[in-house]
Amino acid sequence: MSEAEEEVRGDRNEEEEKKKEKRRRSRKKEKQEQRQVEEEEPRSECVLLRGIFKLGKKSHDVLLTRTRLTWTPIIPETPTGEVCMMQPGVLLLQDVFAVKVKRRRAAGQQSGGAVLGVALFYCRRRGRRLEEDTLHLHNASAEHTHTWYNTLSELLAGLSTRPRYLKVFINPCSHKKEAVHIYREHVAPLFKMADVRTDITVTERKGHALSVMKECKLDEYDGVVCVGGDGSVAELCHALVLRAQLDADSPEDPVKPVLPLGIIPAGSTDVVSCSVHGVRDPVTAALHIVLGHLQDVDMCSFSSHGQLVRFGFSAMFGFGAQSLVQAEKKRWMPSSRRREYALVKTLARLRPEDCQLSFLPAKKSTRERSEHRDQNQDQDSVSEAEESWTTNQGLYLSISVMSIPCLSSHAPRGLAPNTSLANGSAELIAVGNTSRSEFIKHLKRYNSSSGQFSFSFVETHTVSAVRIRPRLLSAWSEEEESEEEQEEGDSKTTPIIQSEGAAFPWNMDGELVEIPNEVLVRVHPRLITLYGEEVDEAESTVSCSCI
């Protein structure tokens, strides 16, 4: 077997191991959650209310405990003595986001009306999607209905992670300029139903959300919501951490924000939303918010020579940044065409960057260590040993560092499938110099199932810090400038960091950032809390046909 083949096989094994580990962890989490529900059941099993309601046309015996509502059909005896089997039903209160009294009202009647019973609005899972549904419990007794309504309302109010008042930012310019419409159509009705109050800011410019977040009184809110694309999400995540730092008077170290962030996807790719919801769906996102599903998420700080550039989830250097430069020049194009144009153009001009790449391998987290302890003591003591920086110098086509899997409909398993939302580390993917055709093969595999890292020119590492020191800055910028002069002059590119001299482009969470010097990426475990949950794979709805 050749050295290259051995290397590929080694990479494959490592990748398989990481996948197995991820699946094992997710199974363990599911089991733990199941056990938790089962353990909680006996404590809360005592029946708070019992009554008769009609569900559909049939009478049911309905029981309410602290955690669930169960109903069993009441079957009248038949003259023949035949027993008719009917299924009982159960609804967990953790899935219910609103309860209302149902009344009969004439058209145009605003209040009053005869009581019909209670309606429970709950969330149903269809794959990764969350959908709204209603359970109608009919009983015409006003007293009976109000007793049930009051008890159910009290139980729902006791679910502590659910927000009551949210600060909402809407970027009206995101993607197809549909964010306001998406919010009004799909999100506001759910918030209203769940009695969640909102304070809305429709942003007027880049940086508007950041300046509001720096000034506003945050303690009255239970969470912040962003309606927009990845750029808006990145701005708000950055703003939340900066604000927490300011409040804690901690200029050096990042501080975990108290408020969670909810993301209503309204962009073209929405990788952060996809990574915590598994789908790009405003209803799923809104239901995660009203039900208070909280997920801690690792973040990175990106800095250059001790100067913070921003906090975020992903940074790409080389191909990922160069294609964003191309895409930003054609902002007027529909997003799928723009993405394909940028890919093709960047591939046509494919060139490696000469740089020094250093990384600090991630230590195993305490949790992982305790999981492994029984299995392999020796391996454990090795992983506890002090880790140190590894440095390589060479030509790279692309370098990416991602603290979340970056799922999207284009890459359902994610751009960084070997990391997870809260494992305390990031995935470094460094693609060395190779031919265009080999590089295209590597890219294509993101769209299919796997194997994108099974190439001798691709290396992946689980890291806690990365330093990228580009070389030959002047050569790159001169070449780029002459190319710029040939462009049609339709660029709307406005990098958020502008330097007087030449600089390298970076793609940081889908935003173009120019940095003249080295960049240091540091992972900050569980720095932010998002509304959502860990998902393995995103729904795939599109495929790229251009490569």
Ligand SMILES: Nc1ncnc2c1ncn2[C@@H]1O[C@H](COP(=O)(O)OP(=O)(O)OP(=O)(O)O)[C@@H](O)[C@H]1O
């Ligand atoms: N009113 C506004 N006008 C122009 N830019 C805005 C406005 N409000 C916010 N922004 C900025 O627009 C940038 C891009 O926003 P966003 O990511 O939501 O849209 P997008 O780029 O169209 O989406 P995607 O990144 O998914 O293609 C963000 O940096 C945000 O700060």
